[in-house]
Amino acid sequence: xxxxxxxxxxxxxxxxxxxxxxxxxxxxxxxxxxxxxxxxxxxxxxxxxxxxxxxxxxxxxxxxxxxxxxxxxxxxxxxxxxxxxxxxxxxxxxxxxxxxxxxxxxxxxxxxxxxxxxxxxxxxxxxxxxxxxxxxxxxxxxxxxxxxxxxxxxxxxxxxxxxxxxxxxxxxxxxxxxxxxxxxxxxxxxxxxxxxxxxxxxxxxxxxxxxxxxxxxxxxxxxxxxxxxxxxxxxxxxxxxxxxxxxxxxxxxxxxxxxxxxxxxxxxxxxxxxxxxxxxxxxxxxxxxxxxxxxxxxxxxxxxxxxxxxxxxxxxxxxxxxxxxxxxxxxxxxxxxxxxxxxxxxxxxxxxxxxxxxxxxxxxxxxxxxxxxxxxxxxxxxxxx
Ligand code: AMP
Numbered sequence: 001x002x003x004x005x006x007x008x009x010x011x012x013x014x015x016x017x018x019x020x021x022x023x024x025x026x027x028x029x030x031x032x033x034x035x036x037x038x039x040x041x042x043x044x045x046x047x048x049x050x051x052x053x054x055x056x057x058x059x060x061x062x063x064x065x066x067x068x069x070x071x072x073x074x075x076x077x078x079x080x081x082x083x084x085x086x087x088x089x090x091x092x093x094x095x096x097x098x099x100x101x102x103x104x105x106x107x108x109x110x111x112x113x114x115x116x117x118x119x120x121x122x123x124x125x126x127x128x129x130x131x132x133x134x135x136x137x138x139x140x141x142x143x144x145x146x147x148x149x150x151x152x153x154x155x156x157x158x159x160x161x162x163x164x165x166x167x168x169x170x171x172x173x174x175x176x177x178x179x180x181x182x183x184x185x186x187x188x189x190x191x192x193x194x195x196x197x198x199x200x201x202x203x204x205x206x207x208x209x210x211x212x213x214x215x216x217x218x219x220x221x222x223x224x225x226x227x228x229x230x231x232x233x234x235x236x237x238x239x240x241x242x243x244x245x246x247x248x249x250x251x252x253x254x255x256x257x258x259x260x261x262x263x264x265x266x267x268x269x270x271x272x273x274x275x276x277x278x279x280x281x282x283x284x285x286x287x288x289x290x291x292x293x294x295x296x297x298x299x300x301x302x303x304x305x306x307x308x309x310x311x312x313x314x315x316x317x318x319x320x321x322x323x324x325x326x327x328x329x330x331x332x333x334x335x336x337x338x339x340x341x342x343x344x345x346x347x348x349x350x351x352x353x354x355x356x357x358x359x360x361x362x363x364x365x366x367x368x369x370x371x372x373x374x375x376x377x378x379x380x381x382x383x384x385x
Contacts, residue, residue, distance in 0.1 A: 022100035026107035035364025083111035124384035131336035150304030172213035219322035244350030246341030249280035
């Protein structure tokens with residue numbers, strides 16, 4: 001049974017006037033901590049042993065003798081043997097006693113089971129708890145079904161390997177690194193057979209995952225990830241903001257395309273098959289005439305999320321698109337929480353977010369600002385789930 005919204009909201013009754021912004025220490029945690037620091041809110045990173053130095057050492061806040069921030073942005077770090085330990089009842093109690101509002105990121109939804117987040121994690125989440133599950137492509141109700149209901153263009157689904165009649169992408173997890181992708185592209189049933197066999201041999205994919213894989217049209221065009229923010233604290237017409245746009249660097253795909261064609265052909269055949277492991281991000285803007293459509297897609301997503309997953313999207317979300325030769329964005333993935341690519345505007349903001357807010361506005365800062373606005377207007381309960 002999912003935790004009732006009323007129960008989560010009532011947890012705030014015992015919270016201090018100034019809460020602590022908490023997040024899981026990976027993915028976008030520096031942005032969240034930096035944003036909280038900029039907006040004058042204390043922050044906490046929940047780290048895993050062996051992966052804590054970035055936060056506990058290198059970005060750690062140091063203060064001068066009167067308590068002013070001298071350098072760094074991470075105020076406090078709690079380290080656990082495993083990320084999943086943050087959902088232990090005693091830790092939850094400690095988080096509540098500390099007045100922590102949890103900002104969900106992909107590390108939270110990857111390392112803490114979704115059923116635990118939905119049914120047991122009694123710590124207020126600044127964002128959309130029930131929407132985290134739509135990212136799982138294997139769920140019957142996922143982001144594709146929500147996008148379809150919203151009337152947002154998605155890549156055409158291909159019924160099965162025999163129906164592959166154009167360039168397609170096969171989406172399944174990596175065989176060994178389960179949180180990574182084992183995606184591959186194919187243009188015919190024959191290529192599907194030979195390529196999938198080779199990738200199974202190479203242990204990039206597992207035969208068992210192939211049957212459940214989604215096969216969809218490959219949209220030829222550059223990737224633009226649109227980082228939006230939706231505020232329920234203002235009139236609906238002013239709720240949607242575009243804070244920034246990013247793209248990913250994927251290994252070894254980006255390595256391969258940096259080789260001259262002759263050298264690519266000299267690689268062994270299996271080394272020519274790219275993998276899509278995200279290893280970094282870059283910043284982008286879009287041709288201005290495309291923005292109008294981008295906002296339309298964002299509005300449709302907000303409306304559909306409110307209609308089907310009440311109270312709908314709250315705060316940061318990301319629509320990942322490819323834009324084709326006619327300038328049309330197709331959404332191939334959704335993050336119903338802060339996107340990893342928001343790292344590019346950490347501390348600096350982005351042309352769109354800054355133009356809107358008249359100051360450097362990263363996603364982390366926008367989240368902290370929303371918390372501040374909610375506190376000031378006694379509406380904190382409206383931005384947590
Ligand atoms: P994802 O795991 O959905 O974020 O996708 C990883 C990468 O696969 C993206 O960054 C794109 O480069 C690529 N990709 C996914 N779906 C498509 C598609 N339908 N057409 C073209 N590229 C895609």
